[in-house]
Amino acid sequence: MIQLIRNEWMKIWKRPATLVMIVILLIAVLLLGAFNKYQSSGFSVPDNENWQHGLELENKRYKEMLKDEHLPSETRNYYTKEIALNEYRITHDLSTNIEYSAWDFVSDNIQLISIVGLFTIIIAAGIVANEFNWGTVKLLLIRPLSRTKILLSKYLTVLFFGFIALFVLFAFSFALGAILFGLPEEAYPYLYYSDGVVKEQSIFIHLIGFYGLNSISLIMLTTMAFMISSVFRNSSLAIGISIFLMFMGNTVTFLLANWFDWAKYLLFANTDLTQYFDGTPLVSGMTLSFSIIMLLVYFIVFIGLAFWVFKKRDVAA
Amino acid sequence: MTSIVDLKNVSKVIKGRKIIDSLSFQVEEGEVFGFLGPNGAGKTTTIRMIVGLISMSDGDIFICNESVREQFEKAIQHVGAIVENPEMYKFLSGYENLLHYARMMKGISKEKIMETVELVGLTERIHDKVRTYSLGMRQRLGLAQSLLHDPKVLILDEPTNGLDPAGIREIRDHLRMLAKERKMAVIVSSHLLSEMEMMCDRIGIIQEGKLVDVQLVKDFVAVEQVFEIELNPVDTAINYLKNVYPEVQMTSSELGISLTVTRDKIPEIIKTLVLQDFHIFGIKEVSKTLEDRFLELTNQGEGQK
Numbered sequence: 327m328i329q330l331i332r333n334e335w336m337k338i339w340k341r342p343a344t345l346v347m348i349v350i351l352l353i354a355v356l357l358l359g360a361f362n363k364y365q366s367s368g369f370s371v372p373d374n375e376n377w378q379h380g381l382e383l384e385n386k387r388y389k390e391m392l393k394d395e396h397l398p399s400e401t402r403n404y405y406t407k408e409i410a411l412n413e414y415r416i417t418h419d420l421s422t423n424i425e426y427s428a429w430d431f432v433s434d435n436i437q438l439i440s441i442v443g444l445f446t447i448i449i450a451a452g453i454v455a456n457e458f459n460w461g462t463v464k465l466l467l468i469r470p471l472s473r474t475k476i477l478l479s480k481y482l483t484v485l486f487f488g489f490i491a492l493f494v495l496f497a498f499s500f501a502l503g504a505i506l507f508g509l510p511e512e513a514y515p516y517l518y519y520s521d522g523v524v525k526e527q528s529i530f531i532h533l534i535g536f537y538g539l540n541s542i543s544l545i546m547l548t549t550m551a552f553m554i555s556s557v558f559r560n561s562s563l564a565i566g567i568s569i570f571l572m573f574m575g576n577t578v579t580f581l582l583a584n585w586f587d588w589a590k591y592l593l594f595a596n597t598d599l600t601q602y603f604d605g606t607p608l609v610s611g612m613t614l615s616f617s618i619i620m621l622l623v624y625f626i627v628f629i630g631l632a633f634w635v636f637k638k639r640d641v642a643a
Numbered sequence: 644m645t646s647i648v649d650l651k652n653v654s655k656v657i658k659g660r661k662i663i664d665s666l667s668f669q670v671e672e673g674e675v676f677g678f679l680g681p682n683g684a685g686k687t688t689t690i691r692m693i694v695g696l697i698s699m700s701d702g703d704i705f706i707c708n709e710s711v712r713e714q715f716e717k718a719i720q721h722v723g724a725i726v727e728n729p730e731m732y733k734f735l736s737g738y739e740n741l742l743h744y745a746r747m748m749k750g751i752s753k754e755k756i757m758e759t760v761e762l763v764g765l766t767e768r769i770h771d772k773v774r775t776y777s778l779g780m781r782q783r784l785g786l787a788q789s790l791l792h793d794p795k796v797l798i799l800d801e802p803t804n805g806l807d808p809a810g811i812r813e814i815r816d817h818l819r820m821l822a823k824e825r826k827m828a829v830i831v832s833s834h835l836l837s838e839m840e841m842m843c844d845r846i847g848i849i850q851e852g853k854l855v856d857v858q859l860v861k862d863f864v865a866v867e868q869v870f871e872i873e874l875n876p877v878d879t880a881i882n883y884l885k886n887v888y889p890e891v892q893m894t895s896s897e898l899g900i901s902l903t904v905t906r907d908k909i910p911e912i913i914k915t916l917v918l919q920d921f922h923i924f925g926i927k928e929v930s931k932t933l934e935d936r937f938l939e940l941t942n943q944g945e946g947q948k
Contacts, residue, residue: 329746336743341734461730465788468694469747470720641696642688 330471330479331486338449338487347445351491352498354438359502362431381412407519414517414524427510428503429529435499436540442495443544443572446488450551451564453480454636458559463641477636481552481629488541488548496537518603536600543597546621547572549628556632583608596620646671647721647796647828648693652702655688655852662688664852665702670828672795675818677843677860678832685852686832687727690800693830694724707795720748723794727801729785733774737765737784740773741791748792756791763787763817779810786817797821797829803838815842870909872916873899873924880921887915901929 338344388405391397397405414420454477457463467473515526547568554564575594583589590596590609596617601607646669655663663685670676680686691697693704695715704711709718731740741760745751760769763783773781782802789797797818803811819842821827833839839846840860847857874880877895884893884900892903902912909926916923 333743333746336739337732337735340732340739460732461728462732464696464726465724465730465744465785466747467696468719468722468724468726469744470716471747472716638698640698641691 327475327479330476331483334453334480334483335486338453338483344449347448348491348494351438351441351445351495354441355435355495355498355502358435358438359431359506362426362434363506378416381416385409385412410519410524411517420514420517427507427514428500429510429514429533431503431507432496432499432533433536435495436536438495438499439492439537439540439544440572442488442491443547444569445491446484446544446548447551447568447572448565449487450484450548451555451561451568453484454552454555455559455561455564459561467641473637474633477556477633481549481632484548484552485545488544492537492541492544496533539599539603542599542621543572543594546593546597546624546628549625553628553632557635580608590616591620593620593624596624647707648830649705649708650689650693650702651705653689653692653699653704654701655685655692655697656700662852663692666849666852666854667702668847668854668857670796670830672828673822673826674844675822675829675831675842677839677846678830678849679836679839679846680832680834680849682834684849686834686849687800689849690724690798690830690832691726694722694726694798695719696726720792721795722798723789723792723796724798725782725785725789725800725802726798728804729781729788731773731781731784731788734772736772737769737776737780737787740784741769741787744788745791751791759787759790762790778805779807779813782806782810782814786814790821793825795827797827799829799831801833802831803833803835811838818842869929870902870904870926871896871899871929872902872913872926874916875899875922875924880916880919883919884912884916888912899924 385408388409392402392405457466466476469476514529516529516532517524518527518532519525550571551564551568554567555561558564571594576598579589579592579594582592583595587609590612595608595612599614599617602614602617607613648670650667650669652665652667653663654661654665666685666689678686678689688697692699693706693711695711695718699712703713704718706718707721709721711718731737732743735743738756738760741756745756757766760766763786765780765783765787768776768780773784776784789799799818802814802818806814815838818829818831822829822844831839831842843860845857845859848855877899881893881895881900884891884902888908891908894901904912913923913926
């Protein structure tokens with residue numbers, strides 16, 4: 327199995343297109359870095375001596391608002407959370423006057439995950455279809471290995487590529503962030519609020535989790551591209567559909583969710599799990615476990631189709 | 644001789660149409676088996692069923708007594724194949740291509756790879772990208788790929804397609820050598836008859852998915868032999884010979900006389916002619932070509948329906 331993955335890995339990296347992808351990713355990070363650094367309005371430190379007083383005022387205002395009986399429950403939750411967080415900052419002397427640091431840069435670069443997604447989709451769409459286009463599939467399938475193993479090695483390679491690309495994004499963002507903006511003198515904890523209690527979390531762990539959650543739609547779209555690639559043997563179709571859905575899926579689902587309750591069964595209603603941590607669900611009544619189950623169902627359908635068709639196919643042309 | 648590849652009543656139905664109709668034959672070790680038939684007769688489909696690229700609708704194929712249907716992974720480890728053109732990863736070097744396939748099988752060392760490269764004569768260019776290879780070199784690389792694991796069966800689908808005469812000859816020599824020295828069973832498909840005649844020991848003719856005939860090339864071509872004797876004067880010679888050998892069929896031809904006889908009679912006939920003072924300028928065997936036989940057989944097949 328390791329050998330098969332090494333093969334796929336070799337076939338990915340020996341093509342110039344792949345290197346171009348990584349270079350584009352690095353350039354995108356560089357551009358964002360330069361933009362943040364030299365933007366004149368910039369991220370000057372809010373030099374606010376009275377930050378504690380500011381937070382107290384804010385809390386006062388929120389409490390006023392909470393007195394309103396007709397406040398929707400989501401807004402109510404949001405205010406309660408903000409109040410708790412502010413109070414925690416005041417009591418533990420965590421100033422809001424913090425400089426923009428490498429960590430913030432890493433956090434901002436989460437938007438570049440869509441570029442990683444784009445590239446991973448391209449790899450996934452090609453990894454099966456190309457073998458058919460090149461005609462090499464004939465030599466690949468006459469080895470003493472089951473087709474399931476061969477396809478599995480390809481899928482794992484795609485996931486590994488996605489993971490490496492994310493790692494490159496994370497590591498390079500951090501490195502560049504550290505050079506341009508510096509590291510904070512002392513680790514500033516990330517505060518989060520759950521079940522009425524405020525907790526501290528290391529910013530590093532928080533960002534890893536944040537990247538992980540944002541990668542879910544990446545994994546699902548990649549799996550879908552892989553499935554289309556395996557079923558239709560056509561990489562352009564796989565890239566086209568997946569990228570279209572990547573950019574339009576969320577919007578369309580969001581629109582549908584306004585009118586129809588069944589929108590919650592759509593893939594894109596469930597890919598963003600952060601909606602359950604900070605925010606409100608797309609369709610009320612959706613829960614974290616509902617989304618996880620939906621994601622699993624989609625995943626099993628994609629993978630099942632890909633393997634079933636690949637195993638049964640007569641390689642004729 | 645032991646049979647290595649054994650097809651038993653293999654059929655393939657695609658969309659209700661029988662492409663292959665209960666095909667059965669065996670290929671033995673050390674022989675080159677030619678698989679001959681017009682385009683669309685089912686050569687490629689049969690070969691792809693042997694290597695498991697296409698599923699069988701009925702019947703089974705055994706390679707070294709292991710079923711392709713039931714134990715594909717075991718059966719296929721005895722097989723090396725090139726299916727149609729040897730399509731390689733053009734962006735990899737020849738060596739990387741071989742490494743790629745070597746990794747898919749157990750226990751193939753780097754030395755073994757280089758040894759195979761040496762065998763097909765690609766040592767000098769093996770680290771160049773396949774993109775820069777000529778068709779002949781790609782064919783050799785394809786052959787190397789199929790020989791990496793010392794298979795017992797070598798299967799080549801149209802191995803000489805698009806090769807120049809030198810390339811064709813090279814492939815032919817390789818195949819004969821592998822069959823004779825390594826005791827491999829070699830299966831070759833083609834529609835190029837002259838090619839098959841020189842390459843194969845035995846030929847199976849397939850038409851419309853059915854096996855029409857399997858014969859040794861020797862028998863196949865030499866059922867009847869025609870000899871042409873160039874001599875002078877023709878007319879008297881014919882008359883004379885007709886008296887001496889009334890059972891022999893003969894006609895006057897462009898240069899002299901055509902006789903249809905068995906080979907062992909020739910010295911005797913010549914001796915008689917010389918003693919009778921006929922001027923003999925030459926004698927040659929006009930063997931009936933594979934092409935004639937092939938057309939004869941396939942036409943027969945059509946006629947029977």
